[in-house]
Amino acid sequence: xxxxxxxxxxxxxxxxTVGAAEQQACEAHxxxxxxxxxxxxxxxxxxxxxxxxxxxxxPVHLLxxxxxxxxxxxxxxxxxxxxxxxxxxxxxxxxARLWRWALAPALGVLVALLWWWSQxxxxxxxxxxxxxxxxxxxxxxxxxCIEVHQQLEMAEWAGxxxxxxxxxxxxTR
Amino acid sequence: xxxxxxxxxxxxxRAQAQDDTAFDQIVRLYADRIYNYVxxxxxxxxxxxxxxxxxxxxxxxxxxxFDGRASFSTWLFRIATNLCIDHKRRQSRRVxxxxxxxxxxxxxxxxWEFPDTSQPSALEQLLTKELHEVxxxxxxxxxxKLKTVLLLYxxxxxxxxxxxxxxxxxxxxxxxxxxxxxEQIRKQVEVYLRGGTE
Numbered sequence: 001x002x003x004x005x006x007x008x009x010x011x012x013x014x015x016x017t018v019g020a021a022e023q024q025a026c027e028a029h030x031x032x033x034x035x036x037x038x039x040x041x042x043x044x045x046x047x048x049x050x051x052x053x054x055x056x057x058x059p060v061h062l063l064x065x066x067x068x069x070x071x072x073x074x075x076x077x078x079x080x081x082x083x084x085x086x087x088x089x090x091x092x093x094x095x096a097r098l099w100r101w102a103l104a105p106a107l108g109v110l111v112a113l114l115w116w117w118s119q120x121x122x123x124x125x126x127x128x129x130x131x132x133x134x135x136x137x138x139x140x141x142x143x144x145c146i147e148v149h150q151q152l153e154m155a156e157w158a159g160x161x162x163x164x165x166x167x168x169x170x171x172t173r
Numbered sequence: 174x175x176x177x178x179x180x181x182x183x184x185x186x187r188a189q190a191q192d193d194t195a196f197d198q199i200v201r202l203y204a205d206r207i208y209n210y211v212x213x214x215x216x217x218x219x220x221x222x223x224x225x226x227x228x229x230x231x232x233x234x235x236x237x238x239f240d241g242r243a244s245f246s247t248w249l250f251r252i253a254t255n256l257c258i259d260h261k262r263r264q265s266r267r268v269x270x271x272x273x274x275x276x277x278x279x280x281x282x283x284x285w286e287f288p289d290t291s292q293p294s295a296l297e298q299l300l301t302k303e304l305h306e307v308x309x310x311x312x313x314x315x316x317x318k319l320k321t322v323l324l325l326y327x328x329x330x331x332x333x334x335x336x337x338x339x340x341x342x343x344x345x346x347x348x349x350x351x352x353x354x355x356e357q358i359r360k361q362v363e364v365y366l367r368g369g370t371e
Contacts, residue, residue, distance in 0.1 A: 011355055042363040046355065049308045049362070050327040052301070058208035059222055063200050066229045 001029040006036050014043045114141050181245050189236050196236075200229050203246060206329060207253050213324055214257040216313055224260060228253045243338045250331065251339040254321050261317050304365065311361035315354055322347055323354035 006029050012018045013026050030037050059065075118137045184202075187195035207228055212221035231252050232239075239248055312320060321340065325331045326347075337344045 011352060038363065038366075039359070042359045042366060043355070045304065045366070046308065046359045046362045047327070049301075049304050050323075050358070053305055053308065053328060055205065056209045056212040056218075056221070058204035058225060062204050062208070062222065062225060062229075063197060065222075065226050066200055066233075067197075069226060069230055070233055 001025045003029075003033060003036055006030070006033070007039065010039060010043055013040070014047055110144070114144065182241065185236070185239060185241070185245055189239070196233060199232070199245070203249055204229075206246065207249055210250065210324055210329055211253050211257055213309075213312060213328065214254075214317070214320060215260055220260060224253065224256050227256055231256075244335065247331065247335045247339045250325060250329070250335075251341075254325075254340060257321075258317055304362070307361055307365045308358055311358045314361075315357060319350050319354035319357065322350040323358070326351055327355070 006013075006026055009018055009022060009026060013023070018026065030040060114137075118141070184195050184199055188199055204225065208221060208225045211224045211228070212218065215221050215224060228249060232249060235252075239245070243251075312323065315323065322336055325336045325339065326333070331339070333344050333347050336347045340347070
């Protein structure tokens with residue numbers, strides 16, 4: 001064992017937490033190294049001194065000082081915190097991340113309905129009358145898509161869809 | 174020195190339920206330990222008293238948040254450590270460390286003689302007192318990080334795990350800081366034993 005190796009184990013040796021083999025190696029090293037013996041003696045004395053340092057006692061009036069310094073408001077806060085009932089009600093609305101998933105299929109259904117509506121009405125009209133109707137339907141469809149898209153963005157941002165979206169889509173929980 | 178955990182838990186539960194006598198008991202139970210630790214951390218009795226008082230006020234305010242994962246004493250030591258470090262920062266007091274100059278020429282061949290301390294004589298008591306003073310000065314010169322770990326382990330008797338928990342640092346860091354702190358103290362003790370001046 002070298003001095004460097006002993007020094008690494010010094011405090012474990014002092015505490016008696018080294019293994020048997022290491023202890024033997026330490027003792028063999030100590031037998032031939034005065035410098036490490038000095039270090040060991042100083043370490044043992046240090047440890048003994050640390051553990052026997054005179055203890056300081058808290059001032060006798062500490063409790064009174066603590067009591068006097070705890071303001072009534074602080075006590076009230078603690079009382080409120082301790083006696084606060086657990087949250088009895090869960091929020092009725094879904095969290096934003098769930099709304100996103102709930103609105104995606106709703107959008108799909110809406111698009112399908114719009115497509116079905118435009119298909120079902122067009123055969124009743126002649127071609128001339130159908131053109132403006134188709135354009136109008138396309139415009140309405142585009143407007144609705146934009147509105148739904150905006151609603152989706154709002155839902156993602158605000159956590160709940162606006163009332164107008166619920167009216168437009170008829171989507172309820 | 175630690176209160177049995179069941180008694181500690183009962184006391185805390187009562188204090189959390191606004192039983193003021195239970196909180197008073199907690200203060201009485203831990204006041205000396207916390208004060209002793211804080212006193213050595215800050216050095217000044219008046220500051221130590223103020224900080225100890227603040228520790229218990231914070232503990233009272235935070236009782237409802239104490240979840241019992243750490244022991245109550247560990248929790249108090251954590252509050253105390255944070256307040257001591259804040260105090261040190263506020264003071265911006267630079268800790269002067271005494272440099273240790275190892276001089277191989279001072280090396281003596283013979284071992285130091287240590288008296289049998291089983292029945293200390295007046296002289297031995299005086300030497301012990303002197304040694305305590307050396308150690309106290311050496312502790313004072315430690316950086317707050319090293320001092321905290323040394324005091325909690327060697328003086329207050331906390332385990333590595335408790336210190337790691339109280340300070341929010343890995344156990345390996347606790348061990349390395351403790352080693353560094355002890356080495357600094359030991360070197361001062363060596364200087365003293367050689368009859369050197371600090």
